[in-house]
Amino acid sequence: MSGTSVKGYNSSFFNGLTIEGGFHTDMYGLCCPQIRGPGITDQVCFAPEDAISTCYALIGDTVQRVLLWIVGIIAVLGNFTVIVCRFVWNKSVLNKAYGIFVTNLGVSDFIMGVYLLVIASADLYYNGIYITKNIYWKQSLVCHIAGFLSTLSSETSAFFVLLVTIDRYFVLKFPFGQYGFTKRSTLIASVAAWSCGFALALTPSLPNFNDWTIFYVNGMCLGLPLTVERLGGWEYSVAIFVGLNTVMFVVIAAGQYSIYQAMSGNRAAKTAVHNSNRRSQDVAVAKQLFLVVLTDFLCYFPVGLMGLLAMTGHQIGNKVYAWSAVLVLPINSAINPVLYTVPVIQNKWLQFQRRHFRFGLKRDKSQNANPVATLSNALEYNLKNITL
Structure with missing residues (x-):
């Protein structure tokens, strides 16, 4: 049955069938004891292992399951606290472009935390019986919503990291305000980032693309193109997660290098006492936001690199795929609130x-x-x- 697409199966799928030679399939679920039944033994059933799930659990690794809950809870609580503090306690930062961009980044990271908790809850709900509900879960509305949330969060995060980099470059390169974001352009850029993120995340779920399967390739409803399989919609997944993200993060890397040069130039050119305090504040903000950009870069760029390797036929190991999906991709959503909020709290204290x-x-x-x-x-x- 290798190469054969099975639309659905249940616990009585192979009842009455005995195979003594060998049974080969591309779907690991067909070799699970709940599905193959007593007539097909484990010794004659051959199927590849799933990178994330097992016959009994959506998240097969116990450590990954625990980390999913931890990262999800920290991302939700941390980013919710950041958003509330920005609007209640530290409103002044919303008068600046970087403050608005970082607040939007917090909203985006909060969405990633919600996604993680949805997947963790599904894993808990289907624990012990997952393989009998595997196809039902992947094709469910909740899984599609989860895939939408993960794509929306990852793409808008990349957009706002790019905007933060551009803003800091303008501020440090042109300290007298010759160029930079105005209130109007800041609002337009933020709306454009969210609009593009919504469009990119919603497209795979539109009726015209029913044959696309990028949101239910795996139990976590992720559309990451980290396998050599060419399933429905893989071109779109590669274009977004590999092509677009790689271009953005190359631009971000170039921007951060330019910011470093601008900071060096400002330190060497402090001749006006009147502007020295403002410059030092701008440099401090740039250093603080550099850590935010760096963590996002370290999370998303390896995913793009692995996608390129998968496109060229290199098989990404199951463990690498699983840890990328469970930890590498979402971890920055939990780290970001710490990086750009703790320094503010310390300063206020x-x-x-x-x-x-x-x-x-x-x-x-x-x-x-x-x-x-x-x-x-x-x-x-x-x-x-x-x-x-």
Whole structure:
């Protein structure tokens, strides 16, 4: 049965059939004990192993199953906290292009966390009986929604990382604002990024592409082109996850190199005292966001590289495929909130400590001082130390 497409099977699929020679199939599920029945023994049933799933579980590896829950929970809670803090506690950052782009990146990473929890919940729901529900799950609406969410998140994340890189390049290369994102262009760029992400993620689910199977090649509903199989819609998957993403991250790498050069130039050209503080803030922000860009690059670029290898006929090992799907691709969604939020929280805490320590010190040294004058001095110090 190698090369034969089986649209569906159940636990009684081979009842009454005995094979003594050999049974060969491309679908690992047909060799599972729940499907092959007593007439086909394990010794005569030959099928390739699935990279992610087993006969009993959607996520076959226990460590990967636990990590899926951990990364998903951290991504959801971390990015939700970031979004709330941006709109409630740190609104000032939304007045700048990079603040808007990073907030949108947080929304995109939050979506990836939701996707991971959907897959982890499905794994828990089908645990022990997965192979009998394998085809039903892959063709279900929930699996299609999960595939949509994963593609939307991965593509919009790449778009916003690119926009962050472009913004930091303009700010550091042209510190006097000759070029850069205005409020209008920032809004247009953000809407365009989400629109493109929605279009790219929704296309495989349109009625005109019913023969495409990129969202149910595996149990995690991922469309990653990391196999040598040429299933329905593989050209689209390669064009997006390999072609488009590779081009974007080459541009991002070139942009980060240009930012490094611009930072070096700014350090060498600090001649105006008036602008030195602003420049140092811009450089600090660029260094902080560089880590965000680097983690995204390290997550998505290897996937594109493995896709290129698969296109040329190189078989990607099952373990590599599984870890890429479970950990490598989504891990940056959990790391990003830490990278661009923890420094902000630390900075705010240090400012709080400095203000209160200074106020307390003045009060102790001037017990007999005019309380109105003391309060005035404290307020003056606080106003001088307010930063973005």
